[in-house]
Amino acid sequence: MTGPTTKRQAAAEQTRQRLLAAAMEEFSRRPYAEVTVGDIARAAGVSQGLLAHHFANKCGAYLAALRTARRDLGSLPATRPDLPPGARIRLYWEGHFTYLADHPDLALNLVLSDSGPPEGTAEFEAARREGLHDLCLILGLDPDNPAVAMALRAFGDGVDRLTVEWLRAGQPFTVPVLVEASIQLLVGAVRALPLMGPGIRVDKAVRLLLRKPPADQGR
Known part of the structure; x- marks a missing residue:
């Protein structure tokens, strides 16, 4: 059984969702090649290191955004x-x-x-x-x-x-x-x-x- 979500886990998930929303916005506005890790991090209001922590790199953020859009479809x-x-x-x-x-x-x-x-x-x-x-x-x-x-x-x-x-x-x-x-x-x-x-x-x-x-x- 998993225990209750800690404040740290809740904060981490909130940061991930902010990054994901920012990635979807950035990749919707411009082609993949024109978007940088810095663009996504700035749009989410977090450091680039946090994007690397949650998605590894730009490609990881792109795939997460794509999967979310397809889930919504x-x-x-x-x-x-x-x-x-x-x-x-x-x-x-x-x-x-x-x-x-x-x-x-x-x-x-x-x-x-x-x-x-x-x-x-x-x-x-x-x-x-x-x-x-x-x-x-x-x-x-x-x-x-x-x-x-x-x-x-x-x-x-x-x-x-x-x-x-x-x-x-x-x-x-x-x-x-x-x-x-x-x-x-x-x-x-x-x-x-x-x-x-x-x-x-x-x-x-x-x-x-x-x-x-x-x-x-x-x-």
């Missing part, structure tokens, strides 16, 4: 398992895109950026694979089938690119429109699967995606 498995697949995916994407729309700088410079360190790219790819794996399972597709993996990866790249362009253009259409556009992109990727992997059945997955929920479902 949520995950598909945690989204209303009682809903049918199409409604569940739409509800998750609505929350996902709304978060990015509310934090456009964080989205462009941290969550959807490829300008970070190699460790950040590896984390991004791992999160992408996990998300696409969950999407396959909810649609009844085999995530280990090479054709499925390839088509869904292309779909994921396309939606990320669409989201980046949407944010850079000042969000010229609404989140619900972006959600339905993403659904149509996914339907297109799924319908291409039998061409890439003969024998893959996609009729059920397409029906699940195109079946729109009632207006009040998922709310």
